[in-house]
Amino acid sequence: MKRISAVLFVLATALAAGKFKLEIPLGLDAFMPVPPENPLTPNKVALGRKLFFDKRLSRDGSLACASCHVPENSFTDKNPVAVGVFGRRSSRRVPTLLNRGYGRAFFWDGRISTLEEQVLQPIVNPKEMDLPLEEAVARLRPEVSSSTELAQALASYVRTILSGDSPYDRYLAGDANALTEQQKEGLAVFRGQGNCTACHIGPNLTDELFHNTGIGWKDGRFADPGRYLVTGDDADLGAFKTPTLRNVALLGPYMHDGSLATLEDVIEHYDKGGVPNPNLDIDITPLRLTATQKRALLAFLDALTGAVREGL
Ligand code: HEC
């Protein structure tokens, strides 16, 4: 199909300046926004990739970015919540880094708005790598001369981590056989009775907005206030960023606190209408799916697994 070849290897216009051709997989937006002050270049991507695996970025030399965002595991790990230096536990799960170049808000509560700012946070966070930036730069000298350079390289690398070209993308591009009959039924549930596309929409299957589905409402209170921490608005209590569903079959345990072990558990969560709480999103209501529909939805989620590309 013409459309496939048109979108397969598209040169994101913003990258032309740095003479770096990021191959955008089928199904993703051909245009990835890159800030003008940090154009993608092969050197920065290569440096960022190296730093991503560098344990010197953690206080005791035990952790690299890749220890939590494990490349072979779609850039997350299998823990319900993140485990940082000295076994310190965070209250949140490690999110995948797939397609984050398209992101508009980072962290589960969206408290950071650029990747350049984002990538330095885990280094200084006492519960993650716990290393002051001056010390990080001192350790990396002369390869890296400032925290800005460190941030720009890491952000550049993160932009190259992409997943697309899944059976779902090939189906949308016109290959009617890319999905099984059961997966096609699952897609119908995803878009119809399941109402999943109210939030999981667009090429990256997320609206990049914040919603309360009741995860984390325990014993009459929110274990984590979520988006409220950023806005101070009561309407945001217990709301978290809609995550991508790219490669979701490989990402468990699920949700911001890793509280749902399997995709079957996730489907049950939505089927019963989330967890009732004073701030439940209006788009979360009981779905009354049949067992056949649930199996079809599960099969469809499997069709979102694509090939992951990263680096140059
Ligand atoms: C100890 C585990 C751990 C390490 C090490 C770690 N991260 Fe993370 N990362 C997390 C957790 C947990 C979150 C989500 C935290 C939150 O939402 O409050 C996160 C979030 C992110 C996000 C935002 C993703 C999104 O969808 O909003 C990016 C980007 C990221 N990390 C990149 C990095 C980079 C680059 C490094 C290395 C400098 C790194 N991380 C090191 C655990 C880790």
Ligand code: HEC
């Ligand atoms: C009202 C918006 C909304 C709707 C509707 C919705 N989701 Fe979600 N989804 C979210 C948010 C927000 C999260 C993260 C919640 C959290 O961690 O507290 C999430 C998380 C998930 C996750 C976990 C992903 C991960 O990496 O942890 C899966 C899987 C998922 N949704 C699938 C679905 C399916 C399937 C449907 C339809 C049956 C659906 N969602 C409907 C907003 C929504």
